[in-house]
Amino acid sequence: MVSLSQVRASNSLISSTFSEKLVAVFVGGTSGIGEETAKCLAKYAKSPRIYIAGRSRDAGDRVLAECKRINPSGQYIFCKSDASLIRGADELCNEIKKEEGFINLLVMSQGVYDFSRSVTSEGLHLLAALNYYSRIRIIQNLMPLLEQAPFLRRIVSVGGGGHEGSLDTADFQALNVPLENLREHLSTLVTLGLQAVATSSPEVSIVHGYPGTVKTSLLKDVPEETLKTMTFIPLEECGERHLYLATSSKYSPLKSEYAGIPLGDGVEVALGSGGQAGGVYSIREDCENAPPEVMQKLAELGANGVMEEVWSHTLEQFARIEENYKKH
Numbered sequence: 001m002v003s004l005s006q007v008r009a010s011n012s013l014i015s016s017t018f019s020e021k022l023v024a025v026f027v028g029g030t031s032g033i034g035e036e037t038a039k040c041l042a043k044y045a046k047s048p049r050i051y052i053a054g055r056s057r058d059a060g061d062r063v064l065a066e067c068k069r070i071n072p073s074g075q076y077i078f079c080k081s082d083a084s085l086i087r088g089a090d091e092l093c094n095e096i097k098k099e100e101g102f103i104n105l106l107v108m109s110q111g112v113y114d115f116s117r118s119v120t121s122e123g124l125h126l127l128a129a130l131n132y133y134s135r136i137r138i139i140q141n142l143m144p145l146l147e148q149a150p151f152l153r154r155i156v157s158v159g160g161g162g163h164e165g166s167l168d169t170a171d172f173q174a175l176n177v178p179l180e181n182l183r184e185h186l187s188t189l190v191t192l193g194l195q196a197v198a199t200s201s202p203e204v205s206i207v208h209g210y211p212g213t214v215k216t217s218l219l220k221d222v223p224e225e226t227l228k229t230m231t232f233i234p235l236e237e238c239g240e241r242h243l244y245l246a247t248s249s250k251y252s253p254l255k256s257e258y259a260g261i262p263l264g265d266g267v268e269v270a271l272g273s274g275g276q277a278g279g280v281y282s283i284r285e286d287c288e289n290a291p292p293e294v295m296q297k298l299a300e301l302g303a304n305g306v307m308e309e310v311w312s313h314t315l316e317q318f319a320r321i322e323e324n325y326k327k328h
Helices: 004-011 032-044 057-070 086-099 126-146 179-198 224-228 235-247 292-303 306-327
Strands: 023-027 049-054 075-080 105-108 154-158 205-209 280-283
Touching (some): 004 235, 032 057, 032 105, 057 075, 086 126, 105 126, 105 235, 126 154, 126 179, 154 179, 179 205, 205 235
Parallel strands (some): 023 049, 023 105, 049 075, 154 205
């Protein structure tokens, strides 16, 4: 386990390690883990330029004001966006690409607590659209900017890292996957999709992290009696840990010049989901690797060509949606 004190010690080096202006994009940054991580970055960075993307302008303005209070020397921009839609993801990325020549960090935490199998107007399972499809689309769109960053090139996807396992390849969207298997299915889908993206971008590292159970607005509809049985990780700690995932060289890319903050005493380099340092990392709430049995399962899926199946399906869905919205 990486202790909270080790996490904070690493984060405290952000301003001295990254002397240049750090540019970060937080999708789902108007509440919960995304908001807390953005505020942590504002606290530790010298003069960051931070984009906050979300559906609510009021919530966005509140987060911008809080970041400005924490660090007046930073620049904070709100982008109104519906990240459940591929079209919304494209519009958000186009807006950012007009303003920036590079970005250092992309942190995605958009989500919803909805197991009703709702479908978006683009024909995607809402839960999967937020956790997987829109995130992959945003990565595709913004990867050229990440590849242009002069230092630190990192993506963090907040989800189910360490909980991968079985994947129903006949139902990638998980419209009919049993509820008890839903997290495992979607976590596996996300990691395999991230692996596919990473194959052509060795200078960018990608972390699929699991935050643990955190009391955020996503749990607002959970019955109070159920909440009483749950053990929560404090939101402030979660923000510190996700900033650590975003900046520590524990999760370095294959090309080390973009590694991040040097490791502290007693901290070891993580293993990528492919079994070596670099690429895509599947990380638990304690900032350490997924369990050995999960790493083995991911290796088996890779050997059996499932990553390629996932990627083919993903591109098919994007092509279908693009064709549809070009008609309208």
